[in-house]
Amino acid sequence: MNYKYLFILFFSTAIFNIYGQSANKDILFSVDGEPVYTSEFLRVYNKNLDLVQDESQKNVDEYLSLFTNYKLKLKEAKALELHEKPSYIRELDSYKKQLAKSFISDSEVTDALVQEAYERVSNDVKASHILIKIPENANPKDTLAAYNTIVKLRERALKEGFEKVRKEVHNGQTVYGEDLGYFSGFRMVYPFENAAYNTKVGAISQPFKTQFGYHIVYVQDKRKSRGERTVAHIMVVEKPGDSLAEKPENRIQDIYKKLKQGEDFEALAKQFSDDGNSAPNGGKLAPFSGGQINSEEFEGTAFGLKEIGDVSEPFKSAYGWHIVKLLGKRPVASFEKMKPELEQKVKRDERSKLIDEALYTKLKAKYNLKEENKALAYFASILNDNFFKGTWELPKGFTESKPLVKIGNKQLTYKDFGDYLVSAQRNMPSKTDFKTLVSKQYNTFLNTNVVTYQEDNLESENEEYAHVVAEYRDGLLLFDLMETTIWNTAKTDSLEIENYYNAHKNKYTTPKRIDAVVASSKDQKTLKKVGKLLKKRMGLPEIKALINSNNKIDVIFTVDTMEANHQALPKAFEFKKGISKIYNHNNAFVLVQVNEVLPETQKTLDEAKGLVISDYQAFKEEKWLKELAEKYKVVVNQEALESVKTQIKNQ
Structure with a gap:
C-alpha cells in the first residue's frame, strides 16, 4: 500500500x-x-x-x-470506467476525510499544543513509575480496585521511598515498576507525559490513568535537551561460518591502534567498516537526537564525546563493535523550524482528542447546535437492559420519521439516532443509567454528523482543498490503471x-569478480614486505604477527569475494591473478593478492x-x-x- x-x-x-x-x-x-x-x-x-x-x-x-x-x-x-469502481470510490472518500481534518481543525488549540510540545522536546525528564495494569474497558469494580491500590502504593512510596517500593512490587504482569531513564516529548503517551512534566523534581505525582491502567510517577531529574549529534563510526561484526575471519573484538582493536598511530578515521572506515551504508561516506551517520538510536551503548557513547573530532574507545553494542567519532553537535532547533513537524506529530498523538473537542465546539456554534435535546428523554424511556446484552431493538411504533436535529440543510431524524443506538450497544462495556447513556451517545452522534456535514461541503467551500482532492483523485485513478494494465x-x-x-x-549477468586478499597500510614500505611474504605463501596470521609487532598495527587484511566497486579495491583495478602493484587508495596504500578471477556469468531467469x-x-x-x-x-x-x-x- x-x-x-x-x-x-x-x-x-x-x-x-x-x-x-x-x-x-x-x-x-x-x-x-x-x-x-x-x-x-x-x-x-x-x-x-x-x-x-x-x-x-x-x-x-x-x-x-x-x-x-x-x-x-x-x-x-x-x-475503462475505473473511476466507478467501488474500491476506488471508497479509497478516495477515505482520503478526503483524512485530508479534511487538516482544513477544518481548530488552529488556536493546535497552536497551543504545538507550543507545549516544543517546550517538552526541548527538555528531558528522568523518571520511574509504578503501574497497576487494567484493561481499557475494565468494569467499575476492577477500575476502583486498581485506583485504590495505586493510592496505597503512593502512600507507601512517600514514607518508604519510591525506588524501594517500585522494586518490591514489580511482577511484570499486573504491576510494573520501571526505571524509564530520560525521555522527552512524544516518547510516552500524552497523559503520562503530562504527569511527568507537571511533577516537580523529587516529587511523586498524584495517581493518573492511561490506556494501560493507573500510574504514579517519580521525577528524578529534569534537564535541557542534549540536542542533536552527528557522528561517524567504524563497525565490525561477527561473520558466522567464515573460518578465516578474525574475531570482531580483535579486528576493532587493530583498527583503533591504527587510529592512535595517527591514521585517518574516514579512510579506515572506508576500508574496514562493516556498515555498508555508511562506510563509503567515511562512516558518517545521519544526525540523531536522544532516544532515536536503538542502542543505549551507542547513544551514550556518542553524547559522551565532548569536542568535535573526539574519538571513542572501542565498545560493543547489540549490533557489533564500534569506534565513534564526533563530527557535529547542534542544540534543539528553533520553534519556527520545528513547527511543521510538531504539528504533524500533535495531530497523530492523543493530543488530537483536544483538537477534536475544540472542532466540535466550533462547528456546533457555526450551525447553532445544542447538546441538549428534548427528544433525549424519549430515547432514554425506550431503552432496557437488553441494551447492555447487545440485543436491544427499536420498539414497535417507533416514530422514525420525526425530525430530531438539523445541521445546515441536512435534516436528521429519530431513525438516524435510533439506528446509531442500535449499533452502539455492541460496544457498551458496563451498565450505566439510561439518561446519562443517551446523553453521551447523542453527543458522539452529533459530533460525528456535524464533522461529516462539514467534510461533505468542504470541496465547494475551500478552493485549496478542492485542488488537492483533484490531484489525489487523478493520481489514484492512474495507479489503478497502471496496476491493471502494466504492473x-x-x-x-x-x-x-x-x-x-x-x-x-x-543485460542480465553476474559481473566479473575476484577471490582476493587486500592488504592495507599507511606505509608503502610495509606493503612491499607484505608482498614478498605473500609470494612466499606465508599465511595471513603469520604475516600479521611478523609485521604488526610491538603493539603497533601496520597492516590490516580484508579477505573477500569482490566486485570492481568493492570498497577495498582501487578504482579501475585490473582483475588479474597474482599479486598486484601497490596502489594509493582512500588515503592509504593497498596491495591486492588475487587468488582467482571469477568470470562474468549468465543469470538464469529466476536469478x-x-x-x-x-x-x-x-x-x-x-x-x-x-x-x-x-x-x-x-x-x-x-x-x-x-x-x-x-x-x-x-x-
Whole structure:
C-alpha cells in the first residue's frame, strides 16, 4: 500500500489537473477532442521545475511528451470506467476525510499544543513509575480496585521511598515498576507525559490513568535537551561460518591502534567498516537526537564525546563493535523550524482528542447546535437492559420519521439516532443509567454528523482543498490503471516475460569478480614486505604477527569475494591473478593478492526475475502508450506551444 501512496504523491506533485483555469484559455493540445490549456501546462511545469531530477524533463518538448502521456492514461482510465469502481470510490472518500481534518481543525488549540510540545522536546525528564495494569474497558469494580491500590502504593512510596517500593512490587504482569531513564516529548503517551512534566523534581505525582491502567510517577531529574549529534563510526561484526575471519573484538582493536598511530578515521572506515551504508561516506551517520538510536551503548557513547573530532574507545553494542567519532553537535532547533513537524506529530498523538473537542465546539456554534435535546428523554424511556446484552431493538411504533436535529440543510431524524443506538450497544462495556447513556451517545452522534456535514461541503467551500482532492483523485485513478494494465504482468504474462528475457539475455549477468586478499597500510614500505611474504605463501596470521609487532598495527587484511566497486579495491583495478602493484587508495596504500578471477556469468531467469519484470513492464508501457496515441488522437497547437516556450524562456 505504501507503494500506491508514493505513486500518487508523485503525480500530485509532478503532473496533475488544475481546476479553475486562468484568463488564458489558449488550447495547447487536445486528446480525442478534449482540450488541455496552456495555463494548466505552465502551472504544472513551473511548479515542478525544481523537483525533477532528469534534466531532459526540463526541456519543454520532453515535458510536453510526459504531460501528453499522462492525459492519454487518464482518458483510458475513464474509458475503462475505473473511476466507478467501488474500491476506488471508497479509497478516495477515505482520503478526503483524512485530508479534511487538516482544513477544518481548530488552529488556536493546535497552536497551543504545538507550543507545549516544543517546550517538552526541548527538555528531558528522568523518571520511574509504578503501574497497576487494567484493561481499557475494565468494569467499575476492577477500575476502583486498581485506583485504590495505586493510592496505597503512593502512600507507601512517600514514607518508604519510591525506588524501594517500585522494586518490591514489580511482577511484570499486573504491576510494573520501571526505571524509564530520560525521555522527552512524544516518547510516552500524552497523559503520562503530562504527569511527568507537571511533577516537580523529587516529587511523586498524584495517581493518573492511561490506556494501560493507573500510574504514579517519580521525577528524578529534569534537564535541557542534549540536542542533536552527528557522528561517524567504524563497525565490525561477527561473520558466522567464515573460518578465516578474525574475531570482531580483535579486528576493532587493530583498527583503533591504527587510529592512535595517527591514521585517518574516514579512510579506515572506508576500508574496514562493516556498515555498508555508511562506510563509503567515511562512516558518517545521519544526525540523531536522544532516544532515536536503538542502542543505549551507542547513544551514550556518542553524547559522551565532548569536542568535535573526539574519538571513542572501542565498545560493543547489540549490533557489533564500534569506534565513534564526533563530527557535529547542534542544540534543539528553533520553534519556527520545528513547527511543521510538531504539528504533524500533535495531530497523530492523543493530543488530537483536544483538537477534536475544540472542532466540535466550533462547528456546533457555526450551525447553532445544542447538546441538549428534548427528544433525549424519549430515547432514554425506550431503552432496557437488553441494551447492555447487545440485543436491544427499536420498539414497535417507533416514530422514525420525526425530525430530531438539523445541521445546515441536512435534516436528521429519530431513525438516524435510533439506528446509531442500535449499533452502539455492541460496544457498551458496563451498565450505566439510561439518561446519562443517551446523553453521551447523542453527543458522539452529533459530533460525528456535524464533522461529516462539514467534510461533505468542504470541496465547494475551500478552493485549496478542492485542488488537492483533484490531484489525489487523478493520481489514484492512474495507479489503478497502471496496476491493471502494466504492473500485474508478473502474474499474467509469464510467457512474454520469458521471451523478453531470452531476447535480452546479455543485460542480465553476474559481473566479473575476484577471490582476493587486500592488504592495507599507511606505509608503502610495509606493503612491499607484505608482498614478498605473500609470494612466499606465508599465511595471513603469520604475516600479521611478523609485521604488526610491538603493539603497533601496520597492516590490516580484508579477505573477500569482490566486485570492481568493492570498497577495498582501487578504482579501475585490473582483475588479474597474482599479486598486484601497490596502489594509493582512500588515503592509504593497498596491495591486492588475487587468488582467482571469477568470470562474468549468465543469470538464469529466476536469478534476474525482478530486473527482467521491471524492464519488461517499461517495454510494455512504451508499446501501450503508442496504442493509446492511436486510439485517442492528440492534436498539438504549434502556435500555442511556441508561445509557451517563449514565456518559459523569458522567466
